[in-house]
Amino acid sequence: NGFNITNKVENTKTDVIVVEEGAQLTIEGEGNITAVSGNDGYAVIAEGTVIINGGTFQAGHDAAGKTNAVVYARGNGKVTVNGGEFPNEYNSTFVLNKKDADRATTVIEVAGGRFYNFNPANNAAEGANTNFLKEGYVSLLEDGNVYVVVSGANVTTVDEFKAAAANAELDYIVVGADLDFGTSTAEITTDKIVLGNGHKIQA
Numbered sequence: 551n552g553f554n555i556t557n558k559v560e561n562t563k564t565d566v567i568v569v570e571e572g573a574q575l576t577i578e579g580e581g582n583i584t585a586v587s588g589n590d591g592y593a594v595i596a597e598g599t600v601i602i603n604g605g606t607f608q609a610g611h612d613a614a615g616k617t618n619a620v621v622y623a624r625g626n627g628k629v630t631v632n633g634g635e636f637p638n639e640y641n642s643t644f645v646l647n648k649k650d651a652d653r654a655t656t657v658i659e660v661a662g663g664r665f666y667n668f669n670p671a672n673n674a675a676e677g678a679n680t681n682f683l684k685e686g687y688v689s690l691l692e693d694g695n696v697y698v699v700v701s702g703a704n705v706t707t708v709d710e711f712k713a714a715a716a717n718a719e720l721d722y723i724v725v726g727a728d729l730d731f732g733t734s735t736a737e738i739t740t741d742k743i744v745l746g747n748g749h750k751i752q753a
Contacts, residue, residue, distance in 0.1 A: 554582045564610055565592045571625055573598040577605050577634075587611035591618040596627035596656075602663070606635040609642060619647035619675075623656035630684075631670075631699075633662040641667050646682055647675045659684040665697045688724050690744065702742075705729075711751075712736045725749050 557566050566585050569575045575598070577583070583605055585591045591610030594600055600621070609618040617640040623629050629646070636645050645668040648656045653676060660670040661684040670682045671689035683689060688702035702722030703714035708731055714723045715738040724744045731753040745751070 552580050554584065556582075556584045557586055559586045559588055563590050564588045565590045565595050567593070568595045569598040569600050569627070571597045571627075574601070575599070576601040576603065578603045579605055582606045582608070584608045585610040585618070587615075589613050592620065592622045594621045594629075596621065596623045596629045597625040599628045600630070602629070602631045602634050604633045606637065608637055608639055609645075611640065617642035617644070619644040621646050621658075622649070623647070623658055624649035624652050626655050627652075628657040629659070631658075631660045631663050631682075634664075636663060636665045636668065638666040638668050643668075643673065644675045645673075646670060658682045660699050661687050661701075662699050664692075665689075665699075667695050669697045670699060671697070686720065688722055690722065690724070708734065708736075715739060725751065728752070 557564055564586050566583050583593045585593045587610035591612055593607040593609050607620050609620040612618055621629055638645050646658050660682045669689055673680050687699055688704055689697045689699050692698050700721050702720050704724045704726055705711045705714050706727040708729050714720055715736045718739040722742045726746050728749050729751045
């Protein structure tokens with residue numbers, strides 16, 4: 551309902567919400583979850599299961615003035631992002647992040663949302679080219695620095711294009727290479743085809 555959840559600057563730990571192992575939290579609505587600066591400054595820490603369907607999430611700076619993750623998975627934490635806004639006011643490289651020692655036991659899947667200066671399909675949170683997207687979703691660049699996650703498929707071959715075109719559940723087909731159909735055809739169930747980096751479709 552547009553209300554705010556934040557925390558007090560004098561707290562030893564400045565995380566807003568910590569979901570402990572064995573617990574599950576679903577976040578819905580249009581409100582704001584904002585961490586103040588001072589120590590950890592995470593908006594959400596997941597040791598259990600966190601499902602984000604809406605809301606606006608912002609992190610604070612740590613004690614050294616460096617940026618923090620907005621949503622942080624550790625232990626056996628599982629995070630599913632289906633929606634929400636991630637303004638990334640401090641231009642953090644780690645909007646979504648896993649604790650390094652827990653990469654094998656944590657899960658972050660993105661199936662929606664709007665991310666500023668952070669591409670959930672290609673970032674450095676867990677090393678170069680980290681991809682947090684759930685299968686069947688793509689990240690589209692909008693307005694210069696905003697990445698919007700929608701259902702779709704990235705394709706680089708004619709066969710991949712045909713398979714995606716036949717899938718009525720996909721909203722977008724993102725073409726990542728020149729495609730030459732020759733004499734073959736494809737029945738397309740979407741009106742949203744994105745040609746990246748000047749690629750072309752020809753027959």
